[in-house]
Amino acid sequence: MKSIKIPCLVLLLILLNLFNLETSLAQSNQSILKGKIVTADGKAAGYVNVGIRDLNKGTVSDENGTYILRNVPVGQIVIKVSFIGLQTQEKAIKILDGQITELNFELTESSQRLSEVIITAARNNQQVPAIGKAGINPMDLPQSTGIVSSQVISDQQASRLSDVMKNVSGVAMGSSRGSTSENFFARGYSLGSNNYFKNGSRYNSGSIPEVSTLEQVEVLKGSAAMLYGNVSGGAIVNLVTKRPKFEYGGEVSLRGGSFNSYKPIGDIYGPISKNLAFRMIGTFENNESYRNNVKSDKYYINPSLLYKAGKKTDILVQGDYLKYELTPDFGIGSLAGKIPTTISRSSYFNTPWAYNKAEQTNASATIDHKFNDSWKLNVIGSYQLFERDYYSTERIQADAVGDWSRSLTRSNTAEDYYSAQANLTGKIKTGKISHQVLIGTDADSYMNTSHTFNLTAAYDKINLLDPNKYNARVDMPFAKDSLRTEAPTYRLGYYAQDLVSLSDKFKVLAGLRWSYQKALVTDIYNLVNGTTKKGTASAKADQAFSPKLGLVYQPITSMAVFASYSNNFTVNSGIDVFDQALRPSLVDQFELGLKNDFLNGKLTANFALYKIINNNLAQQAQYLLDGVTVNTNTNIKELTGQTTSDGFELDLTGSVVPGLYFMTGYSFNYMRYTKTSGLKGSYIEGEHLVSNPAHTAHGSLFYTFNSTKLKGVKLGASTYYIGERNAGWNNTVGQTQSETRLIPMSGFTTFDLSAGYTLKRISLLAKLSNITNELNYYVHENYSVNPIPPRQFLTTLSYKF
Structure with missing residues (x-):
């Protein structure tokens, strides 16, 4: 308990000092x-x-x-x-x-009207996402978006990004190897590291980000290649941190719950001078788990400065640092490729010393300059350093009687990442035709560093069903790194887009991007004898054009019907089993949609229908060159054939009653192989891809009493449904296995209930999650089988000043 109480006490003392600083500064005002x-x-x-x-x-x-x-x-x-x-x-x-x-x-x-517009603003999904770059009104944008506000994040007491993404239709929670990060599928496609952004700049998704302090989370569904280049066709996610303010204020809170969860949070902001404002946010989180021997510690700090360099120019400097240590957890594993039903949700089979340590530093500077009422310039420069140190057993794959020979994996990786972008937006007219123009460029440079360790992989043998059958080792073998590999990559892109308003009802969005990426030959440093050599894979450069065309028809101001086409050029990272760089993949997307605002914005209803075709999907290779050895290197990949994703999404959000807001959505997706070679070892055409559920749904409702004796009381309920899906691996032509490699997974639904009370500046909010104690699993292939959390309690006490 000391390790928990001491950091909490230190952080609370810091927050009190910040509060005293704020008070003393306030008293000095004239x-x-x-x-x-x-x-x-x-x-x-x-x-x-x-x-x-x-x-x-x-x-x-x-x-x-x-x-x-x-x-x-x-x-x-x-x-x-x-x-x-x-x-x-x-x-x-x-x-x-x-x-x-x-x-x-x-x-x-009136007070009733004020309550209506405040709640509407808190939940409205029809607002302009920053990731659109051009500032286009959502009704004019021929593409679907999803925005989760800080109000929703706070009401639901979101702790992980998965808690937030449950509110976005068409996005399904996936799994990762050893639960060291979170993975999502959008419209059938996995969101890789290229699909995450923070304040508009690329963000490494290898850690579990801090979300409780965010201003909002923005999701641009479907292809965003015209704006961002090398991204998958599913969606991109932008995490928006809170900005400084030119008035003093802030909030301190303490969150706690089941399994010894503690999380103090501090947020203070205010002016330093007439033109300079600051904000400082910090939190520490300690979590034990419903899983035996599993725990995590998170430290996060987010300072920022806003400088008014004149009436037309803002300079925003933001930074954050995340240190996240957690226990690699492969869950309950599998028995002969099947999910065991006799192993409890809390069973743990990793070593007691296994660790995953991640550190992530981000810094960015944003300049916004307004030339006049029509033209604006936005320039962003950013830097990111991501480091991971990992040592653990691997892949819980036991035989039918429960015997599992444990092996070890040791890795140390880092990514230095620099990026810059400039966006010029403006409005002009050619006769009676209006244009909303975007002209931009972006460039990235990153260095990926990895280490090779001298390590005997074999560790020991245990039995998942009978822990007393073997004597499990508890020592941590020494592992010395022998090689360091550095792989540099450069990207460059130019793009232009024009929203042409032919009339108030008919609009055309046209855009084109040119993308270039070059992966240089890797440098391999021998840390034993001090020599250096080049990697076997040659340098590789790719370039392509990514067009986008959309049509929008607005029969009335509160309704928009749209159709769009976009082409996505995806550069595939990694190498194949022959040590050669992979070819890029081309992705075509078609989308039809309907957007509606009813009751003066109190109710919105959106519908989207899409088809996404990837001409050659890249995935982690199953086996090495010999065709027998299982591949555990995520950098070794293969092109598996053409995939097609068909589906639709329906969203309904509103606040038709004062003090109440709700969000609900449903999505259907059919993701399958549509063209493969048909040769032995290739995937089977028509088979649904693993990890992708066909059906997902969500719903959330919160009501705050604004009158009567119950004023300040808040009640809420949320639900999430993920349908049937397959774990394991997709079947191949001529496979030697006598049975299917697919592992059918049933669907499940969870329900959460919330209740709270606010009195002046103090508020208390409590949540009981998974109230039915539903048991199901997120499965990575067939070896990382992680049970979903059981029924848990969470509460937050906060004070605003």
Whole structure:
């Protein structure tokens, strides 16, 4: 317990010091403006934006309708009160040096209308995602998107990215080797490391990111190759961190729950000067587990600065550091290729010393410059360092009686990653035709470093069904690295896009990208004798054009029908069994969709129908060159043939009753091989790809009482369904196995219930997850069989200042 209590105590002391710092800074302010905002029927108007016009300085009224602005410029200023869906008000006032000035506002809207627009803003999915780059209104975008706001993340007390992604239709939770990261499938395709971004820059998905402190998570479904180049056809995910503010504030919270889970979180922000603001977010998380001997520790810090370099230019500097240590966990494993039903959910078969240590550092600088009301320039430069140190047993694959010969794997990898992009957006007219233009370029450079260890793989033998049958080893063998391999890769892209408004009802989106990628010859350093040599695979360069064309018809302003086509050029990383670089894959996507806003934005309904064709899907090779030895190297891959993914998605979100919002969605996907060589060892045409469920669904509803004696009480419920799918491996032509290699997995549904209460600045929220104690599994191939979490309790106590 000391290891848990001491870090928590230290972090809480730091947070208290930050709070004292905030208080002392606030007391040093000279001029103060304060007041109260009420609705047309005299009720307090909480959470309304209050700011100084022409200055990036403002605040938000609290639940009592009061606001306060410190360090206000002396002289005549204009105060602006606004919120999406409300009528904006402005009042002029003279501020005197060293005095407190009071200014009150009365909205034209009622308290009921205010509640409606606030809840709508919290859950609305029809907002502009930053990953679109061009700032196109979602109704004008011939592509599906999904956005999960910080309100939803907070209400659901999300701890992992999987908790967030359950709210996005068409995205299914997958599995990873040893549960060292999270994997997702979107529209049938696995989201590899190229499909994750943070604040618009590529982000390595090898760790489990911190999500509880995010502003929002954005998902651009389908192909995004025209904007981002080398990505898969399923979707891209952008994690958006919180930005600094020009008013003092913050929040401290403590989260805890089942299996000795502790997580204090601190968030403080405010101005440093008239033009410079800061934000600092930090958290520590300690988790034990429903799995015996499994635990994790996470440290996360996220500082940021926002500088107003004049009225037209913002400079945002952001950084974060994540240190994540967890126990590699292959779950309950398999018996003769089958999922065992007699092994308990908590059984653990790894060594007591196995570890996975990951560190991730990100830094970025974003410049936004507004030339005028029509043209803007966005420039982003970023750096990322990802390091992983891993040592564990591997692949729990026991025979029919439970005997398993344990083997060892030791790895140490790193990725240095630099990226830059520039996007120029503007609006012009040619006669009566309007254009919304995007012109951009991006470039990436990354170095992948891996180590080879001298290690005897064989370790010992245990029995999954009878732990007393053999004496299990508990020592950690020494493993010395002998080789270091460095593999550099460079990318470059140019792209242009134009949204052409032929009329208010008919619009055309056309775009084209040219992509170039070059993988250089690897350098191999012998750490024993100090020599260096080049790798056997030759340098490889690929280039291609990626077009996109979309049509949008809007019969009324609240409805849009769209159709689009896009081509995705996917450069495949890794090598084949002959040590040669893989050829790229070309992906064609067709999409039809319908977007609707009803009841003045209180209800949205979206539908999308798609077909995605990958001409040659790259996957990890099953065997090495001899065709017998099982391949455990994720860098050795093979091109498996053409795949086709058909499906549709339906989303319904709304807040038709004051204080209530809901989100629900359903998706269907049919992902299968449609063209292979038909030769021995090739995959069978028409067979559904493993790990892809045909059906997924989700639903979430939260209601906050805004009147009566229950004011401040919050109730919520969430559910998630993932349908039948296959684990194992897809079958091949002429395979020697007498039985299918597929492992059928049943579908399952989980239910969560939440309840909370807010009193002024203090709130308490509790959640009971998987209330039916459903038992099912996420399976990576057939050896990492991880049970889903059982019924658990989680609660968060927070204070806003």
